Amino acid sequence: MGLYTVFAMIGAGSLGSFIATELLKTDASVKVLTRDDSKPEWDVLRQSGASIVKVDYSDEKALQEVLAGVQVVVSTVSVHGLAAQVDIAKVAKAAGAQLFVPAEFGFEITDGTGVMKTIVKDALKDMQLPYVLFQPGFFADIFHEMFGYNYVEGRMAVVGKGDKPFSTTSRHDIGRFVAHVLTTAAPSELEWNTLCFEADRLTPQEVASRAEEKLGTSIEITYLDVDEIKKNYDTDIIAFLYMLIEDGRAAAWSPEEAQATVDKYFPNWEPAKFDAFI
The missing domain is CATH 3.90.25.10 (UDP-galactose 4-epimerase, domain 1)
Known part of the structure; x- marks a missing residue:
């Protein structure tokens, strides 16, 4: 299997815009899914080559059409949108997506917001849609x-x-790391993996x-x-x-574990x- 080149972003605000921007720098194909495609903040991503696609997440048929051909779905939804990831992932799986990146950019937690995050991961396992977790603190x-x-x-x-x-880790450097790893690592190194870095x-x-x-x-x-x-x-x-x-x-995670992740996936990262x- 070749490297990933076609991505869909679910949520491209506080963190997602940084990831989308860095993905576009790799010449990847990036679709940004949104309920409102008229927001002026989308202009920068459009000018960088992203497709801003208005979607109704409750319309499974339309959503599946939008996700057709997408290899990787990257979710950066807020805590209020965590539960919606399950239904989106089901449609993504049906559309042929190969990898899902759930909104878990922080720490491995099982209480608080971690309860819903665990539900999402369990659902991805049940539907056999591989995920990769990025945890930058x-x-x-x-x-x-x-x-x-x-x-x-x-x-x-x-x-x-x-x-x-x-x-x-800053959002800019998270975006750099995530985009680099998703476009340079072999799919087999990402599936069901958790990457802790800082x-x-x-x-x-x-x-x-x-x-x-x-x-x-x-x-x-x-x-x-x-x-x-x-x-x-x-x-x-x-x-x-x-x-x-x-x-x-x-x-x-230990400093050694974090450094080992960087050494393996992005040795020239040099974050702020x-x-x-x-």
């Missing part, structure tokens, strides 16, 4: 927005002691230290009580992510370190 370029780190005003809030490490690994305390060094200012850290944050674990996504770090699950986004 937190998005470095928007990490400060998620957790309210204000480097300019010198304020940060951390849970516990802030001494637990987390993996992180651009950097550090603790919240180290974030503060790097910010102080880079900006030449002091960072005041507010320490949040672990038990108080746990109370909102099941209802507040930020509390969930705080505890992901505090529980040691935000760096679930976290400091670039402070």
